[in-house]
Amino acid sequence: MAARADPDREPRAERWPAGLLLAGAATLLPWQAARNGAALLEDALLTLRGFVDPRARRGGESAAAAAPPAPEAAVHDLLSRARAAVLPPRAAGWERDGRFCAVPVGRSRSPASVALAVPGPVPPEEPVFRGRELLGFTPAWNGGAPRLVPLTARGTRLPACAGEPGRREARFLALGDGSGLLRVAFVDGEIALAEGDLAWAVDPPTPPGGAVVRRVGGAWIGRLVRDPRAEGGTHGEWSVAPFSAPETLAEVAIRHPPGFPAPAELLLVPLALTGRRHAFRDARRDAILLGRGREAGVVAGCAVSAGPYLVGKVTRSGWRQAAAHTLRDPRFRCRVLLVMGDEVAAFELETRGTEGEDRAEIVLAAPPPLDGWEGALVVSAPSPDGMPEGLVLGRMERRGERCVLTGLGRVSPDDGEAELVVHRPPGSWSDDE
Amino acid sequence: MNFLGALLAGVLLGLAEIACASRLPAAPDLTAVALALLLSGDSSRSTGARCTGLLLGASACALEPVGAFLLGGGIAALLLTSLRTIVFGESLATKAAFGLTAALALALGRTLCAWAGLTPALAWEPSSFTTPLLTAAVVPILALASSGLRRMARWSADRLGALRGSDGGAPE
Numbered sequence: 001m002a003a004r005a006d007p008d009r010e011p012r013a014e015r016w017p018a019g020l021l022l023a024g025a026a027t028l029l030p031w032q033a034a035r036n037g038a039a040l041l042e043d044a045l046l047t048l049r050g051f052v053d054p055r056a057r058r059g060g061e062s063a064a065a066a067a068p069p070a071p072e073a074a075v076h077d078l079l080s081r082a083r084a085a086v087l088p089p090r091a092a093g094w095e096r097d098g099r100f101c102a103v104p105v106g107r108s109r110s111p112a113s114v115a116l117a118v119p120g121p122v123p124p125e126e127p128v129f130r131g132r133e134l135l136g137f138t139p140a141w142n143g144g145a146p147r148l149v150p151l152t153a154r155g156t157r158l159p160a161c162a163g164e165p166g167r168r169e170a171r172f173l174a175l176g177d178g179s180g181l182l183r184v185a186f187v188d189g190e191i192a193l194a195e196g197d198l199a200w201a202v203d204p205p206t207p208p209g210g211a212v213v214r215r216v217g218g219a220w221i222g223r224l225v226r227d228p229r230a231e232g233g234t235h236g237e238w239s240v241a242p243f244s245a246p247e248t249l250a251e252v253a254i255r256h257p258p259g260f261p262a263p264a265e266l267l268l269v270p271l272a273l274t275g276r277r278h279a280f281r282d283a284r285r286d287a288i289l290l291g292r293g294r295e296a297g298v299v300a301g302c303a304v305s306a307g308p309y310l311v312g313k314v315t316r317s318g319w320r321q322a323a324a325h326t327l328r329d330p331r332f333r334c335r336v337l338l339v340m341g342d343e344v345a346a347f348e349l350e351t352r353g354t355e356g357e358d359r360a361e362i363v364l365a366a367p368p369p370l371d372g373w374e375g376a377l378v379v380s381a382p383s384p385d386g387m388p389e390g391l392v393l394g395r396m397e398r399r400g401e402r403c404v405l406t407g408l409g410r411v412s413p414d415d416g417e418a419e420l421v422v423h424r425p426p427g428s429w430s431d432d433e
Numbered sequence: 434m435n436f437l438g439a440l441l442a443g444v445l446l447g448l449a450e451i452a453c454a455s456r457l458p459a460a461p462d463l464t465a466v467a468l469a470l471l472l473s474g475d476s477s478r479s480t481g482a483r484c485t486g487l488l489l490g491a492s493a494c495a496l497e498p499v500g501a502f503l504l505g506g507g508i509a510a511l512l513l514t515s516l517r518t519i520v521f522g523e524s525l526a527t528k529a530a531f532g533l534t535a536a537l538a539l540a541l542g543r544t545l546c547a548w549a550g551l552t553p554a555l556a557w558e559p560s561s562f563t564t565p566l567l568t569a570a571v572v573p574i575l576a577l578a579s580s581g582l583r584r585m586a587r588w589s590a591d592r593l594g595a596l597r598g599s600d601g602g603a604p605e
Contacts, residue, residue: 014514016481020488021507024542027500028549038499045493052444278496279455281462281564284555287496316496323496330553
């Protein structure tokens, strides 16, 4: 009689290792659904860890720092001065019967569209300025996310003038083609143009019977440059290079007509709690664990600060447990503002790890794409995801070929527990508070 | 049940690894040790569930992408299940090789995730090799200790049986 096979034995080739490999490979796919699924699983596993880890129940809200943290006064003053420089001069007349409001620029920036980080609506078809420079217009239909259509976007056209104001003025039509430059077309042939000439906008003719309004007339749009593509033959000889690059825009000024609500303040709800350091096998990594999670509105993207300093950003959030990667962790990414005197520029910061004694200097992946960044104060840029404006990251310094952040405050708690503040976006959880 | 038990064991292993990392200058990769011991033993239908639970549990404590553990564990499982059919699994050198392979496979999974931009890419330093080497050293020691314990249990059971036989009844 043949022996009966043991049902718990599997003599054939096993298929589960391949399944495990495929499941792991699926999380690498650049599809949002795959990434979201993996993030959901990671959050659930963090919750499980919270139930098993005896230390996880010790952290939590802290009564010591219940009041919202006050921003550093010096940083606040610097940002206010920079904001004032963004508003166009009243004497130019572009304000008409409304008022200009400074609006922060969001993360998504392309030649066709620049996101505006404002929770409420922006007025449709209004010009957008940065000081005396005309950057573009708000779109006509305002149903989607607030954004700005730059002058350089494909399909835009604007009557303009170039030369020396009042002495040598050549009218032309500035055409956007999505290249980052404005094409110069239909130039007044009698006036000679020169490289570096100032180009400014001209208001279109007023319709018969319409009120004479000064919308954008006289606003700068850039300087004339010889078009590098002109040799191909299809383009004209001249182009206009705008003064401001969309990548470094921090704030813009938009006219709000009478009755239109002012841009809403970015409202974040701070939560004071204690955090403790997470020990990695590799000492180059750095993260902290927080004793509150989704139940308290602590979600991925929330900023974690200690006093006026940015400590890190929440990356995982479970039930009564969240994890935040700190500035010292390699590949930490954050949109920041570089404050250089009265100038403020936006920059996507990415870290490469730390160096120096006590890991006090943070090496950046790349320097900012602008001049004069050495010594610039680096503060956080506002984001509706949970990042307030003005949390200090440090100062930019050059170390040989590298760009580093120095003068950091408490960027990571010690091995013990530390008082931290998490900045949460408002949600249904905050109705009772 | 196998999966849930392994998931819990994985979390506990992850917590033990964190405790080791915060107190010791170097420590073995405990997930790789458990994986190597699991895969060097007799294969059963529940081995897959146990391995998956162990890897998910360990990833809960590591703050690394879950894909790094699944990918690394899958590579380790593919290699070790194939190796087990061609090498003598009971030798200590084989156990050490299994430990080294599991540790390197988990590191490879993490590296692949770094290439995909899910986790920071960290350059390999001399100290980065201590973890796989320590893992390779620990696996045969634990396997020896485990077989020793099993032998002792068997010996105790035999002795108990012999005592029952000589007394003709249950011992007091």
